[in-house]
Amino acid sequence: MTATAPREDDRTTAPPVEIIGGKSRMTDRHIRPRTVWLTAGLAVALLALSVLSAGIGAYGIPAGDVLASVAHRCGLGGHRLDRVAESVLWDVRLPRIVLALLVGGSLGCAGALMQGVFGNPLAEPGVIGISSGAAVGAVGSIALGLSFAGSWTVTVCAFAAGLLTVLVVYGLSRSGGRTEVVTLVLTGIAVNAFAGALIGLFIFVADNAQLTQITFWQLGSLAQATWPKVLAVLPCAAAGLGAAPFFARRLDLLALGERQARHLGVDVERLRIAAVLVVALLTAAAVAVAGIISFVGLVVPHLLRMAAGPGHRFLVPGSALGGALVLVAADLAARTLASPAELPLGVLTALIGSPFFFWLLRRTRGRQGGWA
Template sequence: MSATTVSVTRPVRVLRRIWIFPVLAVMLGFALLLGMGIGAVPIPPDAVVAILLSKVGISLEPVVSQQQIAVLWNIRLPRVVLGGLVGAALAVSGALLQGIFRNPLADPGLIGVSSGAALGAVFTIISGVAVFDIYTLPVAAFLAGAATTLLVYRLSRRHGRTDIAMLLLVGLALNALAGATTGLLTYLADDAQLRSIVFWTLGGLGGALWETVLAATPPILLVLVLAPRLGFYLNLFALGEAEARHLGVNIEWVKRFAVLMAALATGAAVALTGPIGFIGLIVPHMVRLAIGPDHRLLIPACAFGGAILLVFADLLARTLAAPAEIPVGLLTSFAGGPFFLALILRTRRQYGLS
């Protein structure tokens, strides 16, 4: 193949991959529309659009009731917006960590954020501390998750460098320790505290308010804006750390920044919704199958994919057992467990271990 053919083919391939973003944007809009419209109080799509536009002074034909307006604006809209933000945060965190570890099995839970945040939240429930009123639990969860991640990072450094294998091992050890401590605190809880702990640790969007959306937006948006800047460097990471260093990549800076972004996004998400598993594992893998391993496209596409998946999962959680509600964390775990097992078996076959 001539150089001219290669130069023409490469932009065509990139253009085809970029078309994934309009498709994902349409899918996200569809997911949000369904999430806002389906429920105990049904709201038709035209009514959803009319209510949203009425908030900016645009009046349309559909007649809507005050009940529909109240349900949409105060319950469903903050819920789907929070679901979109949290899904995007978890998926982007997964893509970053898989790029750093160079392993499609990596997950945000590996660096200790989820288990640390759970420990902070459970301790707050048991102690009854309410320094920040309704924000006490998410603040405590976020700080505990960030502290656990910082400890993992510090313990994994050797001779001024971050050892990825050590980072994984220390993360697993601290995850086990935090999990055991959380279990002990749960054992000491009374009935009322136990119900709160179980509700939080299963993961869900049932407590979504505009206040929680506003609390989640700044850290998650910061990560969604900054994370794609790592795409080029993570592509070089795929060649190996030594090769990336020879190509001029500041290895330590990339590791620190990627872990910081993953910890910030996952910590903010877990602090507000509880641990919701496997989003950070499933979405990057599915997006990678669709558009390839280029992290410059993979990371922003994962943001869309994570938002779509969690909004749809929450819709199923609300409707499958209506009027009861299944915790969305349970739903993603039921889907993610078999997916993870299939991914492990596929990886084993690729390396000739079966």
């Protein structure tokens, strides 16, 4: 006997699933051509924007020269540029672009996982306190004058504090061996408030020089990008982005409801723990090297869900591509719109993301006929 699970009009809920002989199979064959074209389009746009971004700045480099220099470094022909152009390209621009790719991809992918785990398109990584926890670690290390890891102290403290915060939130949310989504969200809100109080306390005891450094870090930026920072975030980003697609099928089943997912063989609690840990890894690594950059994890997955439906087999990797594309574009705008000054990247994404979030709230409320 074959049955098809009901699908609501709102495409942000559950993907279509066929139940055949007790086994599930996602029926996305009708939207697959669209996802293929979207994936190809995102990849081409990301490549083109990266090349464009590498050439734009106070010292202009033609796109052809950018490609020739990259090909030369990779042993694929091309040619070497003059000394200044090579230095600008390889020591300033490319580390920044690669870091934007990793941070944006991590935040976008983490947002897609969070929305799948919570079953809510309004969820984003900051909900469970990862960003605020990482901020406590970074601000605390600056205010207390810690230097045990040299120039990496702030990054190490932010990463460790972000992961620790998630473990605390999840531990406080568990009851009877289970974790409910509502309890997890409410605990995250409480921890976010506590983290905000700690940040305020650290700011109170910081001196003027430390206040300047704290403010710059909290605004979010890729201005200090270097190849060592890229190598620092690369293992965490690669591990998280590599693991994320393996959650896709179970997240699709979870979208049907926890009870239905359990009947279809999904260990919901184990899935939730694993997904939250991957989200923590991705988000903490991104925040540690770039500061607080908001709304990427919220906006990108929802836009892709509107374009191609709620199936996570496309949504998870697609959000990584989309997040990388958005952050490369935002970073290019941040360093060129007010040249020679540079806009804070986190401020720019918030200015764009906040109106979108407001529109999303109104749209969701209108389609549901109210919250009650």
